[in-house]
Amino acid sequence: xxxRADPREKLLVAxxxxxxxxxxxxxxxxxxxxxxxxxxxxxxxxxxxxHLAAQAGELLAQVRPLxxxxxxxxxxxxxxxLEGVGRALADAPGFEKLAVLEPARPLPDVRVDPxxxxxxxxxxxxxxxDAAPEGAPVTLGARRAGGRVAFEIVDTGRxxxxxxxGALPRGRALAVRLAAATLRRDGGGCxxxxxxxTTRVRVLGxxxxxxxxxxxxxxxxxxxxxxxxxxAAGKKPVRKARSRR
Numbered sequence: 001x002x003x004r005a006d007p008r009e010k011l012l013v014a015x016x017x018x019x020x021x022x023x024x025x026x027x028x029x030x031x032x033x034x035x036x037x038x039x040x041x042x043x044x045x046x047x048x049x050x051h052l053a054a055q056a057g058e059l060l061a062q063v064r065p066l067x068x069x070x071x072x073x074x075x076x077x078x079x080x081x082l083e084g085v086g087r088a089l090a091d092a093p094g095f096e097k098l099a100v101l102e103p104a105r106p107l108p109d110v111r112v113d114p115x116x117x118x119x120x121x122x123x124x125x126x127x128x129x130d131a132a133p134e135g136a137p138v139t140l141g142a143r144r145a146g147g148r149v150a151f152e153i154v155d156t157g158r159x160x161x162x163x164x165x166g167a168l169p170r171g172r173a174l175a176v177r178l179a180a181a182t183l184r185r186d187g188g189g190c191x192x193x194x195x196x197x198t199t200r201v202r203v204l205g206x207x208x209x210x211x212x213x214x215x216x217x218x219x220x221x222x223x224x225x226x227x228x229x230x231x232a233a234g235k236k237p238v239r240k241a242r243s244r245r
Contacts, residue, residue: 008181011174015059015063015174018059018174019056019059025052026053029048055126059178061115061119065182072111072114074111075208076112076117077107078107078142081110082100082101082151084118086098086140088118092129097137098138098139101139102141107143110207116182120182124172124175124176124179124203128155128157128172128199129155131155131158133156136156137155148188148204149207150202150203151205153203154199156199159194160173160192161173176191177190186205187205187206189204190203190204
């Protein structure tokens with residue numbers, strides 16, 4: 001019988017390889033930092049180290065949701081997710097290119113692992129900022145897509161390079177596959193299309209069931225039952241009034 005490998009294993013191998021490359025770049029940047037003559041160069045080198053470390057952290061943060069087996073039961077507001085991504089990337093290189101779009105109309109909550117969604121969007125948006133040329137905008141927004149909510153990242157930078165069959169995904173291609181794998185368990189997913197100089201990444205989350213107004217209805221039902229019992233006993237409900245002095 002052929003050995004059926006868990007597809008997550010390949011993603012973990014690719015993730016470990018990517019984190020190793022990022023840490024090697026951090027080490028090189030740290031080695032070069034003391035040799036920078038100009039204060040501006042040293043500041044740029046320090047920001048580069050912070051950027052590389054953030055990328056590694058965002059990848060490692062996806063290990064837990066990638067290996068999780070239980071479905072999420074948390075409802076998250078899309079507007080809060082967008083705000084969280086914007087705040088987290090405020091110090092990222094190229095942040096000035098990012099335009100976080102307010103939804104045109106109120107969107108329903110999505111049922112998702114909040115950490116998995118946030119880390120996926122951070123990695124994908126950071127990749128779009130890195131790929132977009134100077135001065136080219138990167139937009140992040142959300143809209144309703146049937147029974148799901150689609151978070152969309154659009155840029156006009158380098159297209160996503162998908163690996164050959166059998167090769168490990170890297171860079172933005174890895175971020176797309178990780179997002180698809182971590183969100184699929186809860187009915188979500190991730191897809192990317194590069195066409196005509198524009199790359200559009202859609203991160204999908206399932207709409208959460210509307211909260212039941214059970215508590216409110218329970219109180220009304222109890223009052224109705226109580227009034228019904230009093231009527232059955234030949235008594236009228238008594239309305240208490242405040243005494244006046």
